[in-house]
Amino acid sequence: MSTPWHHRYAQRTQRMGSSMIRELLKLTQRPDIISFAGGLPAPEMFPVEAFEAASSRVLQEHGSQALQYSTTEGYLPLREFIVEKMGRYGIEASVDNVLITSGSQQALDLIGKLLINPGDLILTERPSYLGAIQAWRAYQAEFSSVPIDHDGLRVDLLEEALCGGPKFMYVLPNFQNPGGVTLSYERRLALIDIADHYGVPIIEDDPYGELRFEGEHIPPLVVLDADKLNGRQYIHHDDPHCYFKGNVIYMSTFSKTLAPGLRLGWIVAPKRVIQQCVMTKQGMDLHTSSFIQMVAYEVAKDGFLTEHVRNIRDVYRQRRDIMLAAMTEHFPPGVNWTHPQGGLFLWVTMPDELDSTAVLEEAIANKVAFVPGATFYPNDGGENSFRLNFSNATPEEIQEGIARLGQVLQHVLDPVPAAAF
Structure with missing residues (x-):
């Protein structure tokens, strides 16, 4: 007799669900559908030749090391590179503050495993990144949320939410996924002050920070938190990097600057937190791929990544501008959207009576796809909104896809007989 496996699943699996984005990506693999659904970088920007040369170099010069087990913390030259790169944005750290992860999704899972007990309350933006919500639901977290507007998280509404005693706040300050807005x-400054006042730590997720193509750089939360601590002469003699004694754990990734297939991310945190993360990660995968870390370092070093990111910004700026212009031309009155200063996404809001899940069905029938907004709400809401990605489609696809979507929106807002449509 076969084993009834579903009776043996852990209770936490009852909170798990498949990602709608992953499911949409399966549906939209059809070549006739123009998809704005995935958070996909432009594949033509992947530095394939650089990776080919780096892979050969690593195998020829360090083959036995690259194919062997390694330390959980990560490849030391890559961690040193990350420390130097973050330093350009004011983030002062040592390699002891950095843990390499198998993509930023593993970093989120590590945070969940490390910090969340069943029933713990997590405070997020509304809407927020689906991957974080999905990861932390598996640890039986509960969620509260505060809305965003064009200037990011509504910090003026935080105090009431913080009175609920959240375990931590999760914030994407730069070109937020899904909203595209920047804090x-x-x-x-106000967020750092209120987090300090209530003693609630912040998880700062910054996968898109380098992809700014409009406006001035704004210091990361972790930098502003350090400035506040240093202003209080917050000194610990056991660790010269008192920077990471504060309220912020910082995360980022190479997925949006080099390639998502690398599955390389990192966590920056106080040394003792990193040590605990190391023990947690050892139970997951021992360490992130040695070979991939070494190849990524070979590609990124000597200024290559800096120049490559400049090229990516130019391409994404052009595609954002084309999408915004096409939306202005084709979207009907009553439909509004954000104007991202960088990143990969923008957010569309329709009149309250429309449901984006139903609109998606008609959009797919017209061979264009997006992600419904309710997917990004940890509890409920967002039914009249949706996310668009502008990085993955070509300029021609963006123009055609937005024209199709505009036609769909015109129809659902002002229905006409099917024959005329």
Whole structure:
């Protein structure tokens, strides 16, 4: 007799669900559908030749090391590179503050495993990144949320939410996924102050920070938190990097700057937190692929990544501008959208009576796809909104896809007989 496996699943699996984005990506693999659904970088920007040369170099010069088990913390030259790269944005750290992860999704899972007990309350933006919600639901977290607007998280609404005693806050300050908005400098300062006042730590997720193509750089939350601590002369003699004694754990990734197939991300945190993360990661995968880390380092070093990111910004700026212009031309009155200063996404809001899941069905029938907004809400809401990705489609596909989507929106807002449509 076969084993009834479903009776043996852990209770936490009842909170798990498949990612709608992953399911949509399966559906939209059809070549006739123009998809704005995935958070996919432009594949033509992947530095394939550089990876080919780096792979050969690594195998020829360090083959036995690259194919062997390694330390959980990560490849030391890559961690040193990350420390130097972050330093350009004011993030001062040592390699002891950095843990390499198998993509930023593993970093989120590590945070969940490390910090969340069943029933713990997590405070997020509304809407927020689906991958974080999905990861932490598996640890039986509960969620509260505060809305965003064009300047990011509504910090003026935080106090009531913080009275609920959340375990931590999760914030994407730069070109937020899914909203595309950026947390203003003034709100960042206010957020640091209120987090310090209530003693609630912040998980700062920054996968898109280098992809700014409009406006001025704004210091990361972790930098502003350090400035606040240093202003109080917050000194610990056991660790010269008192920077990471504060309220912020920082995360980022190479997925949007080199290639998502590498599955390389990192966590920056106080040394003792990193040590705990190391023990947690050892039970997951021992360490991130040695070979991939070494190849990524060979590709990124000597200024290559800096120049490559400049090229990516140019391409994404052009595609954003084309999408915004096409939306202005084709979307009907009553439909509004954000104007991202960087990143990969923008957010569309329709009149309240429309449901984006139903609109998606008609959009797919017209061979264009997006992600419904409710997917990004940890509890409920967002039914009249959806996310668009502008990085993955060509300029021609963007123009055609937005024209199709505009036609769909015109139809659902002002239905006409099917024959005329």
